[in-house]
Amino acid sequence: MYTRQTLLVTSFGLFSLFFGAGNLLIPPLLGYNAGDKWFWVTLGFMITAVVIPIIGIMAHAKLQGTMYDFGKKVAPWFSSIYCIIVYAISIAIPSPRTASATHEIAVHPAFGTSPLLTSLIYFALVLVFVLNRSKILNIIGKFLTPMIVIMLLLVIGIGLYNSSLANPATFETPMVSGILEGYQTFDAIGAVVVGAFLIVSINFKTVDVEAYEAKRSLIRKAGLIAGLGLFVIYAGLISVGAYYGTEINVDDSLSNDMQRANLLRGISSSALGTFGNTVLSILISLACFTTAVGIVAGTADYFRGLFNKSNTAYIITAIVGCLAGVAVGQLDFHSIIVIAYPILLFIYPITIVLIILNILSEKWSSPLVFRAVVLTTFIFSIPDVIGFVSPSEDLKTVIEYIPLAKYSLGWALPALVMFFGVNTFQKGRGM
Structure with a gap:
């Protein structure tokens, strides 16, 4: 069997791999626009951003294979095409989006540097982590995730303590709006990518988790703990946006991405004072970085398996993934979301039904x-x-x-x- 420490490290690591740029930026503005209907928006958001992704992790616990196993019952050719499309999307959109968000919110306001410099340094560090594959889950689970969770709870707790009444809702159908906004987190797609990454990570540590049932138990419990963590953080960020967001000057003439950034920055500064911007910068950087590492490593794992467990294939895929991140990372956060949305409307429903059918x-x-x-x-x-x-x-x-x-x-x-x-x-x- 596995130890309690192994369960906690795996749970924290899984939470952190899910929690990236969109997961931090989207909920507060969603709550701000939801106003007094924030509960119904939260309910819808949880369906696509928590429930479906955690069911995906449960499906991985059952299959204990790769993403290929998710679609092989349809047809081998379908599963291969599906895997390549999902990994290509992951490398081309969510991964660069983490670098773009880090630059816009954490780096540029402090240093005024170019997005190219940020992306180069960012993905160089991602590559270092990815090439040290066997240590990733431990480092993320033991050190990075606790820092992320503590800072998030500080912002949410102080924000709610100082909150006022929420504004009237601007959504006609709050629950549906929440469901569709949950698409933007990429968490359902993240479940099939991160779940495969998790299986490989556990296999690197076969000392106390060798048997199928032990692995299944570990993955399912870690999924539930990570899901509970996501639920608490998302609900907290949405409610803070709904209540405390009324105290922040959100310019409605700005693009959604700038509104998201300004609202989150305003909440952090108001809740934590001058220290708030520093906390936000560290929080954004860590949350985005861990997700990028999971995406690139998961993609490299898949192509390694595709080429007979070739380490060369793993290294080449990791390098290509990081170079793609640098290239696409030159776009701003809003542009990446605009490109992503029609793709999500196509691939997300297929991913959801594959997750449900596999469980x-x-x-x-x-x-x-x-x-x-x-x-x-x-x-x-x-x-x-x-x-x-x-x-x-x-x-x-x-x-x-x-x-x-x-x-x-x-x-x-x-x-x-x-x-x-x-x-x-x-x-x-x-x-």
């Missing part, structure tokens, strides 16, 4: 069920993507006939109907 028992998740549900999800996600990229009157007419499509959730009900339909068909034929 179910075999009698409910046959290969036929996988294929039918994934295909249905793909088809009904297309209007969401097209509607965001190039909306038209004809498309609006189509969307009116698809339940929940106007909320960019048109795939959900058809996928659910297909799931029960195929299972009923199989049971009727004795399959």
Whole structure:
């Protein structure tokens, strides 16, 4: 079996790998806009930013393989393409986004340096950590995560203590807004990437966690603890944005990313005084850095396995991932989110159904069920993507006939109907 220390280190490490740039910046502004409806926004946000990702970790505990295992029941070719797309997205968007957020909030206000210099130093450090693969989880879990959690709780606790009444909500459908904002954290995609990373990290420490059941127990408990931590921090940041955010001057004429940064900076400064900006800079840097390390290492792990456990493939992938981070990291945080959103509308629903299907028992998740549900999800996600990229009157007419499509959730009900339909068909034929 494993020790309590192993469980805590794994849990802290998992929390930190999830908690990156978007996870810190998005909730306060979400709460600010939610106002007195912040509870319902929080509920929606938790579905896509906590519940689905932790179910993904539970699925990894069951499979104990790689991301490839998530989609192999659909077809081997599908799973390979899915893995490459998800890892490419992870390297091209969330990883550079961490560097961009670190520069805009922590580095540039203090030193006035260029984003190129920040990205070069940032990803050089990421590469050092990634190349020391066997030590990553220990370093993050033992040292970096406790610092992140302590600083977050300080900001949230003092902010709520000094809070006032929340403004009226600006969202028409607070819960749906929360669900869609949860997409921006990348946590569901992060679950399949980070979960695979976690399996490899545990395998590096096989002294007390060798048996399948022991690993399954460790991963499931670590997932629950990390999920509880995410829930507390997200709820805290959203409520602080809703209540204490009314004390901060948020310029509505600015872009969302600048509003997010200014609001978080204002909350930190008001809660902790002049020390607040220093705390925020350290907090942003640590939260972003640990996520970038997890993404690059997880991607390198996958390509290492793809090329017969080649360490050369691991090193080359890590270097390419860091170079891509430097290149894309020259964009500002808002530009990266604008690029990311239509991609998320396409890949996120498929990821969600794969996570849910993999956690179910075999009698409910046959290969036929996988294929039918994934295909249905793909088809009904297309209007969401097209509607965001190039909306038209004809498309609006189509969307009116698809339940929940106007909320960019048109795939959900058809996928659910297909799931029960195929299972009923199989049971009727004795399959």
